[in-house]
Amino acid sequence: MEGMARTGTAGRSLTLQIPIFYKLFVSMLFVAVIPIALIGIMAAGDTGGIVSSIGLPATIFLLTLVTLSIVVMWSFFLASSITSPITQLSEVARLVSMGDLRNSEVHVMTNDEIGELAGSFNRMINSYKILDALAREDGE
């Protein structure tokens, strides 16, 4: 595994490259810290007014709801950011394996491991297309 964050050039723009390992690692820490942070806020802030107005069970329920909402939204965002390029790559691989080279370009814009995989995949498909074209040319 290379450095936690490294810069790479995509075209002419400078982009920050964060490996998926670290994205997941930080996300897990973030999710683990949310309940602790909420308890800290409760302890540090003047929450006695809230507890006395809506009651302790309702306060706990509210905090649980807030925590769950944040965790669900964050997990959904993270899961879709990882799986959607893989799904796209898988669909293109399926088309190519069936001999369809027309729509075989993968448009993955991420600069992590999946972006590198997509770049390698595109290179492989380009090679296949060129060899196919040369073979046709030689046959004519």
Added chain:
Amino acid sequence: MPLNEHLTAILREDLGPSAGIVLSKCTKKCLGKSPAELTPADLPALAEACHGAVRPTLGENVAARIRQGILSLQA
């Protein structure tokens, strides 16, 4: 590193394992020589030949990038 290896490395960025074959075909077709005999003076003609060979199959973006890469060796 010999010029033909530089050229193969540039073509490999987009064409992968077919880079050597494309270089060989374009060099022979356009200049009538082998890749090992290439000189810096051949680069403009080779860049155009590779651009023309790649564009119908892989599109203008890839072809232009290859042409630019080959011409950058002139400097």
